[in-house]
Amino acid sequence: MDFVCTKCGECCRHISDIPELKSFDLGNGTCRYLDGNICRIYADRPIVCNGKSLYEMYYSKTLRYEEYLEIASELCSSYKRLKVAD
Numbered sequence: 001m002d003f004v005c006t007k008c009g010e011c012c013r014h015i016s017d018i019p020e021l022k023s024f025d026l027g028n029g030t031c032r033y034l035d036g037n038i039c040r041i042y043a044d045r046p047i048v049c050n051g052k053s054l055y056e057m058y059y060s061k062t063l064r065y066e067e068y069l070e071i072a073s074e075l076c077s078s079y080k081r082l083k084v085a086d
Contacts, residue, residue: 001065003051003072009037010079012049020048 015021016029024031024046033040039049047053055068063071 001069003069003076006076007037008080008083009034010083011076012037012039014079014082018048020046 012031012034014029015025015031021031024033026032031039033045039045047057051072055063055065059068
């Protein structure tokens with residue numbers, strides 16, 4: 001099982017609290033590489049933007065992959081709820 005991205009772009013509109021993406025922030029929390037809902041640098045995106053690589057590098061020793069996917073899915077859902085609230 002892997003995380004299923006719906007390509008809504010919401011995670012890319014909320015990067016202001018991610019230190020590794022500070023230089024990508026347009027100043028409003030949106031990634032400068034987001035074009036509509038599509039990442040213009042997807043093939044070369046940073047590790048923090050690649051769920052599987054992020055898990056393997058930082059979380060694999062402390063979380064089962066299923067736990068990580070559950071957390072990622074909840075984070076995704078919370079971004080979508082923010083969009084609805086706007």
